[in-house]
Amino acid sequence: MGAIARTWRAQHPIDLANLPVGDKGSSPGLVRSRDVAVDSPDPDPQPDPCRPRRHPVWLSLRPGHLSLPVAAHRSWARRTGRLRIRPRDRHRLRREPVGHGLDLLRLVEPLTADAPPLPAEGGSTRQGGTGADAGTDARHGPHERRTAARPEEPLGTLELGAFEGWRIEAAVAGLVAVFAFGAYASHLLRSVGFWDTAIFQAAAPTLGLTHPTGFPTYLLLGWAFTNLVPIGDAAYRMDLLSAVISALAVATLYLVIRWIGATPAVAAIGALTFGLLQPFWRTAGRADPHTLHVLLALALILLALEWNRRGRPHRWLLAMAFLFGLALGNHLLMVLMGPALAGYVLLCEPGLVLAVRRIVGLAVAFLAGAGVYLYVPLRAASNPPIHHDFAPTTWDLFWRYVLGSDFRGSMGFLSLDGPGNALGALPAFIRSLDAGSHPAIAMAVIGLALVGLIALARSSPRAAFLLLASAGLTLYAALNYQNADIERYYFLPVAILVALAALGAQLVLWSRIPAVPSLQIVTPALAVVPIALLALNSGRVDNPSAECYAQAALQEVKPNAVVMSWWSYSTPLWYERFVAGERPDVEVFNGIDAIPGEVDRRFGQGRPIYVIQPSSTLARIQATYALTPLNACGVTLYEVRARG
Template identity: 30%
Template sequence: LPASCFLLPASFSFLYVTGIVSHPLAGCVLLVGGAALALLVAWGDQVRWMPPLVLGLAPFALYLRTLLPSVGVADTFEFQVVVPRLAVAHPTGYPLYVLLGKLFTLLPLGNVAWRVNLASAVFAAATVLVLYALLLRLTARWLPAFLAALAFAFSSTFWSQAIVAEVYTLHNLLVTAILWLLLDTLPRSHTRTHPPACRWQATFFLIGLSLTNHLTTALLLPAVALALLWDRPRLRLKDWLIAGGLLLLGLSVYLFIPLRWPALNHGAWMTPREFFAYITGGQFHGALRLDGWRDPVRWTIVGRLLREPFGWIGLGLAAVGVVQLALRQRRALALTGATFLAFVLYGLDYYVPDISVFLLPAHLILAIWIGAGIAFLADLPSRLSSLVIGHWSLVIDSLFIGSLFIVHCLSRIWLNLPQVDQSHNQGGYTWGQYVLSLPLAAGSAVLADVEKFAPLYYLQQIEGIRPDLDLLLLSSEELYLVELTARLRMGQTVYLARYLPYLEGLHLRSLGPLVEVRNPVLAEN
């Protein structure tokens, strides 16, 4: 199978030249990707560092190419403001992401928002590399590991999180690292050997650290329990105390929240009850319904989200991988299967609009199974070469399936790139710069909706533009009207960056995209 991959670039070119694939981006991806794969196959076995180097650089280059260049919306906007100021994000606080993201804001590149976005791209590229190492450990074949990691790198949901300021690429990096350590505790042969104590100690430390980034790390605990049950590590009391201490050391990152709380809340300290409610996301508990798995609509939604990253071809290869692991590596299947089921059940029971990002670890497990499936198909001809059905028939079948998945992997690039590309999304940032350059009255107030508020607040708080303005974002139209009335009574000029009704009798004047509102009596003076 590897030697046959030399023919892949020619076959990819044939698809484009004959018009079967006519999209220019698709043709470019097929030609360049096919040639790169041929070079990898030619040199991958001799130069072991080449596959991980390509796997690290190629996705990272595309993440950079599609990176959001400035301020975003919703949680992305929040992190772009919170991280540079070392503030506290919404529950559960995400202190690890805030602290690591702060390091990226110190880079002398781009604007601050871009630097925070860059952190997600770096975490994503690192995730792909750790996934490759995990698959190499599981399959002992670099090409299946490479293809499965590549498929995950360019899956739409993961790619979309790699180009904005969000916590999910760091979350998946830590989840992948923990799974890699857990799989590394499994025996490589029939000879029973226990991993060194430092491996379990590293696992406990990463679990604690990962919990401070995203609480769904707790869904890995069934897999951890299974690994402990099977391995029964012969650790001394000292080793267990070190492991427990490292777990607490990882969890100690949570202390960032109460330590920063007074500086952000007028000197008020956070109570233990408030702290516990904050780090456990108490305000979101209502979205978790333990009977959600009974709802057939949820199965339809989650099923679609599990199919989208790799398509039916990928799911078919994942099924082959499950069979392969069931036959030869049952404990690896149990660890990955327990993790997959935990995150799928969580996806079924957690009723939030952006559930797809919570299923990313399940996508990760599918990629692991896909790698096992490709490795099985690659070995199939040599295993069955003595059978009457014909060795060359199996070689051709395996090559066809392998080539089909390679084309499928490359197709993710040209299919997903237009959907996820944020590189030209400068609208909000440019709009905000223009608005704050207008001759707004000193000490005036700006009432904005959520989309208009984000760039204005970012430019004021992070880039220091017009700190004299009061920027207000409220939860309802009624509150906006109350705030408008109160500020006009105080004689303050108010600008609207959103629609408001019932403004009859007020003095209104357009100023760029804003509406200036003044008390008629003051306007006459």
């Protein structure tokens, strides 16, 4: 295709409107285009189906339509630019993959000399040149008067992968990421937090072990970031890492929305709207691996779409397999994307199931990425300072740990009650879309997403399958899962829903704006959506009292004390104990079910015992022991003493 780019004649563009289509009933003629491929190399005698094939461009002239085979790995803008197909004629073409790295551009609506006149592209009207009539643009044919009305394009006309060029798109995506990062950085949690936030702030810098399923990819990334970025303490650096990851996720979503056919403005508005939704905004300001899951999932979707568009090179599949294994090491939610990715790949390349050597290569690439899980047994054998209730030092404990077997009671998507549970939890998911305002907003988003999905399915059924399966499987599992902050599990489905809604808004509104001048205000008005979300989220900073509580609690307890706490309150104590280095003489015991048995076992061994437990557990302890309350920055800490 490079030879084609060097030899086509810009001064003699191919005008689809004036190409002959042959006589009715005649056999299809096949003519080599003198203007396009005069010195293009001949096809390889034995082409490699895994690589884009170097092929001359032929014009297949048939009664009533035109077919153009072109390199499938070229973007639409560059592909059609080489052939001088006018942008306003693109909706008359349909892409059909024909294999060997080629796509077929089929003219589904004939362009003839008596076709209705179309307006020329931007610029002033020029006379002269090759135009036959006065008032025509010299660059176009005589049937393209600039004063003619533009016909309404059919709903669902998409330009898939219509990038302006990766450098330009990367620059725009970078601007989107910078804006999102600025919004997140303005509300970062400045210190240690409660609950899961604190365990990631503590385990990453110390290379410890969190609760199942381990999250080794996130921990290793956090360890590298906290050692390379000399800003603030370890807790702040982990929160800053979350802001960086979230901003990159928003930028990747922008590229996905652009790929499915949205304009840069619509894609930017859609991506920032998702990034500023309150659940994602809140998580972006604190340490949490769910933001990395969204980034890796969207990156895999973008890689898969580009892999197909670029002619399905095998090295892209290897990169996808490696990244999938690495993403699996971040969060087991990635398992739910496996069927979607595998189905998309097989729909695009069915012959892959018989390519044993390629499948073995993909398996090796996947295992190389998933090998990050070796972190778990290696660190467990080193007795890290921070670890879960049990150390995964045997194979049985390892699989119990990485598969999250202890949480299976909270997972109902594999049971027969799964569909009913999903329907019951669906209203909570819909409420996460309305930005805390009116349910009608959520319904409007869903309606626009359906329009976008239908249009995408008409243009690329396989791309629609990939997005729908990725969102649907993840959402179904999340609706059947019980978690204190379940909205984090909705991030990927919401991101895909917003992407389709942005596309639907463009198709519904943009196709009507040129015909109705009063609707022209809609374009800048949509930019108000992320701005309004930013204003609503201002000041919503997570409670910074965890640092105050942890420091006060460690100051209150006596030397060589044992603090028996539970998860939400144990994790900030671990951070102060092992990362900040406060009170190394104090032991923090985590658990609820083991209390009061652990109190009975340790009482009388000479170490002061303090408890922070739910009221039901405190009642059982109080039946045997006396409890003396102490105030730790608003949290009540009880010293356990003998009665009498």
